[in-house]
Amino acid sequence: MLFTSLPFVCFFVIFFLLYWYVFSGNLKLQNVLILTGSYVFYAWWDWRFLFLLIGSSALNYILGIYIDKSKNEKQRSLLLWIGLVQGLGCLLFFKYFNFFIKSFISAFGAFNVKADIYTLNIILPLGISFYTFRTISYLLDLKSGKIKPATDWVVFFSYVAFFPSLLSGPIDRPKTLIPQLEKKRVFDYSQASDGMRQILWGLFKKIVIADNCSLFNAGIFDHYKTLSASSLLFGAFLFTIQVYADFSGYSDMAIGLANLLGFKITRNFNYPFFAQNIADFWRRWHISLTSWLTDYVFMPLSVYFRDYGKSGLILAILINFTLIGAWHGANWTFVFFGFLNGCFYIPLVLRGTLNKKKKAGGQSALKAFANMAGMFILLMFTFLIFRADSLSQAFDYYGKLFSSSLFSGFVITEKLNTAVILLCIAIMLLAEWLQRDKQHALQIDAIKIFPVRALIYFGLIFVILSFNATKNADFIYFKF
Amino acid sequence: MIKKPLNKFLFKALLFTMPVFLFFEILFRFGFSPIVTNSTLFDLKMLKVQQQHIEKVSVLSMGSSINLYELNSNIVVRNFNLHYYNFASWGLQMVDQDPLLKDFVKTYHPKYVVICSSFPEFISPQNNSYLNYINANGFLKKNFPELFYFKNYNSLHQIVRRKLTTYPLKLDNWGGATLRVKQKDIDRQKWNEHDIFPTRYTQANYNALDSISTFLNVQKVKFIFVQAPIKKSYTNTSLSTQLIQLHFERCKSIVEKQGGIYLNYYNPVVFTDSLFFDQYHLQDTGAIIFTKEVVADLKKIIK
Numbered sequence: 011m012l013f014t015s016l017p018f019v020c021f022f023v024i025f026f027l028l029y030w031y032v033f034s035g036n037l038k039l040q041n042v043l044i045l046t047g048s049y050v051f052y053a054w055w056d057w058r059f060l061f062l063l064i065g066s067s068a069l070n071y072i073l074g075i076y077i078d079k080s081k082n083e084k085q086r087s088l089l090l091w092i093g094l095v096q097g098l099g100c101l102l103f104f105k106y107f108n109f110f111i112k113s114f115i116s117a118f119g120a121f122n123v124k125a126d127i128y129t130l131n132i133i134l135p136l137g138i139s140f141y142t143f144r145t146i147s148y149l150l151d152l153k154s155g156k157i158k159p160a161t162d163w164v165v166f167f168s169y170v171a172f173f174p175s176l177l178s179g180p181i182d183r184p185k186t187l188i189p190q191l192e193k194k195r196v197f198d199y200s201q202a203s204d205g206m207r208q209i210l211w212g213l214f215k216k217i218v219i220a221d222n223c224s225l226f227n228a229g230i231f232d233h234y235k236t237l238s239a240s241s242l243l244f245g246a247f248l249f250t251i252q253v254y255a256d257f258s259g260y261s262d263m264a265i266g267l268a269n270l271l272g273f274k275i276t277r278n279f280n281y282p283f284f285a286q287n288i289a290d291f292w293r294r295w296h297i298s299l300t301s302w303l304t305d306y307v308f309m310p311l312s313v314y315f316r317d318y319g320k321s322g323l324i325l326a327i328l329i330n331f332t333l334i335g336a337w338h339g340a341n342w343t344f345v346f347f348g349f350l351n352g353c354f355y356i357p358l359v360l361r362g363t364l365n366k367k368k369k370a371g372g373q374s375a376l377k378a379f380a381n382m383a384g385m386f387i388l389l390m391f392t393f394l395i396f397r398a399d400s401l402s403q404a405f406d407y408y409g410k411l412f413s414s415s416l417f418s419g420f421v422i423t424e425k426l427n428t429a430v431i432l433l434c435i436a437i438m439l440l441a442e443w444l445q446r447d448k449q450h451a452l453q454i455d456a457i458k459i460f461p462v463r464a465l466i467y468f469g470l471i472f473v474i475l476s477f478n479a480t481k482n483a484d485f486i487y488f489k490f
Numbered sequence: 491m492i493k494k495p496l497n498k499f500l501f502k503a504l505l506f507t508m509p510v511f512l513f514f515e516i517l518f519r520f521g522f523s524p525i526v527t528n529s530t531l532f533d534l535k536m537l538k539v540q541q542q543h544i545e546k547v548s549v550l551s552m553g554s555s556i557n558l559y560e561l562n563s564n565i566v567v568r569n570f571n572l573h574y575y576n577f578a579s580w581g582l583q584m585v586d587q588d589p590l591l592k593d594f595v596k597t598y599h600p601k602y603v604v605i606c607s608s609f610p611e612f613i614s615p616q617n618n619s620y621l622n623y624i625n626a627n628g629f630l631k632k633n634f635p636e637l638f639y640f641k642n643y644n645s646l647h648q649i650v651r652r653k654l655t656t657y658p659l660k661l662d663n664w665g666g667a668t669l670r671v672k673q674k675d676i677d678r679q680k681w682n683e684h685d686i687f688p689t690r691y692t693q694a695n696y697n698a699l700d701s702i703s704t705f706l707n708v709q710k711v712k713f714i715f716v717q718a719p720i721k722k723s724y725t726n727t728s729l730s731t732q733l734i735q736l737h738f739e740r741c742k743s744i745v746e747k748q749g750g751i752y753l754n755y756y757n758p759v760v761f762t763d764s765l766f767f768d769q770y771h772l773q774d775t776g777a778i779i780f781t782k783e784v785v786a787d788l789k790k791i792i793k
Contacts, residue, residue: 430647464506476647
């Protein structure tokens with residue numbers, strides 16, 4: 011069920027009414043409803059993979075109990091490793107098995123050795139990267155004593171399968187979500203209203219901006235060999251906007267839905283296009299993933315390599331970012347995308363400015379804008395690798411992009427539609443710039459006159475209804 | 491305790507959603523119908539069927555624009571005391587008609603199915619947007635077509651654009667239409683056009699015709715396949731004559747294999763070029779002559 015689909019709307023309305031009107035007096039029943047709803051939501055896509063989700067939850071729940079009970083450090087480590095092997099094993103199998111096999115075949119082929127290894131027709135279970143990271147962080151935090159084990163299996167299972175963030179994040183940590191599941195929830199009008207506003211903003215980003223950009227740039231990327239460089243540049247611009255609008259739009263909807271149920275889940279985006287440098291960007295983009303990897307991969311690595319000074323830090327960053335890239339999918343394009351982003355950190359490390367945040371007013375507005383524009387251009391070219399089917403296609407695209415036709419005009423077939431989508435992008439960026447100190451762009455409580463607020467909401471609803479893309483594309487991050 | 495803020499929240503949520511539903515209902519009432527498939531005429535026709543409360547159809551005719559324009563509804567209805575409806579729509583290929591017809595047969599339980607067809611129905615691939623209609627819930631199609639606005643993510647600008655750019659076609663009460671263009675107004679390019687036949691999609695369309703014949707045979711519905719006239723100048727080379735003859739034979743064998751009836755009205759002597767609009771569409775006068783001939787033959791079959 012897509013958040014933007016009619017079945018989901020029907021599902022959520024029924025769920026919401028049951029949740030607050032029927033089960034609100036009983037925490038246990040409310041959690042059972044969350045769990046049941048999450049499983050229905052997941053099974054709607056493919057019920058067979060529900061068993062994997064349940065099995066993974068059950069194993070990690072039992073391991074958590076025994077890690078907590080055991081006083082023997084070796085035994086605790088063993089139990090943790092069992093959980094890690096299960097989680098990462100499933101992830102590697104479903105997501106990377108064929109990738110490894112094909113890479114081996116290619117590697118052998120380079121030495122003229124024919125390897126007869128079969129690939130399997132493996133379907134990637136939706137959300138596996140997200141729920142696996144939840145179970146892993148649960149065991150790691152439990153082992154290091156940061157959290158107590160979940161008191162109830164329904165709570166833990168609901169934590170793993172919490173439907174607003176099950177398929178595409180944010181990746182909630184146990185210390186954030188489990189206590190909320192264990193505590194009685196009271197309907198909070200302002201939280202629910204804010205949730206609705208965030209859902210509305212997410213819808214605008216997803217179905218007006220991302221889906222329209224997707225329609226436009228599909229035409230450009232499919233025919234890039236025959237188009238002018240300026241068209242390819244336009245395609246790169248649209249794709250950068252699309253990835254952001256698609257994923258942050260989904261995150262906004264997920265956070266908004268959680269708010270409606272009385273939960274506060276992790277923020278995933280903090281206006282990344284206003285970043286001043288690459289480190290700033292990754293502190294703002296897919297925050298729940300980058301902070302997860304910072305805590306569980308980068309920090310241990312930087313401690314491990316601390317004796318090597320700046321080289322050690324660079325190595326830790328490169329490994330961390332290569333993993334971030336690989337997390338996105340089984341393709342060398344993602345691996346290279348991550349590695350390249352890691353490389354962009356090197357000047358910051360060498361200059362010693364990695365952790366320095368620009369003070370407000372510490373630089374001129376012009377300089378700040380120039381930094382943002384520079385970052386956006388860098389992202390535009392980097393995301394091309396993310397979009398390409400293979401590295402060779404990405405380099406081919408670059409080759410065509412940097413040609414003399416870069417300064418030629420490009421043919422726009424649907425001028426009105428293009429103008430509308432560009433206007434919508436401008437509205438999105440402007441609204442987010444004006445609201446950059448808020449959680450989301452539609453947090454407009456400062457406007458005290460209700461009719462003005464209502465006018466803004468209806469205006470946005472009208473834009474969504476008028477210019478949504480008829481073809482509703484899947485969320486890009488579903489496949490990760 | 492929580493009920494008060496909750497009720498207030500729900501009330502406000504309704505306050506914002508109700509105008510949206512109301513707005514779409516008004517759009518619907520003013521004829522800005524939802525986009526179900528990417529065929530404007532098909533969507534309009536299905537809406538007309540819903541508005542006319544058509545429950546049962548004894549003689550169901552189906553096809554592309556050929557069936558739509560060439561089977562004159564008045565003549566058919568005058569000659570048969572049976573419920574008749576023409577479900578034909580522009581551009582329907584056999585591969586489109588196959589799933590649609592199966593859906594219509596289950597809904598309207600006809601005794602006879604008539605398809606007036608020609609080779610243009612065997613040249614293109616399937617249009618998957620018809621599946622949006624076929625796969626939609628029957629209750630939704632019949633009672634609440636407004637829901638298609640939301641189900642198919644129709645945007646207002648597309649709905650309005652479709653309404654404003656639609657070719658103004660007047661359907662009669664039985665779903666048919668008349669093509670009347672003065673000779674001097676006929677587009678010369680269309681007049682001289684020569685569709686390539688067969689194409690790489692032709693075999694799939696023959697398979698679809700086979701599937702239709704088999705299905706109707708199993709359902710015990712009498713299938714009458716009518717080969718419509720073709721402009722003489724289309725078959726002005728020996729190759730095109732040969733290809734058309736092969737097509738006739740192929741359709742005949744498919745239809746008759748499953749107990750269907752094959753009728754062929756390719757007759758350049760009767761249907762002279764002046765009766766046509768383009769290479770295969772008859773104008774109103776030609777359609778009347780054609781329908782009278784068809785009805786005379788159908789009288790021997792439809793009791």
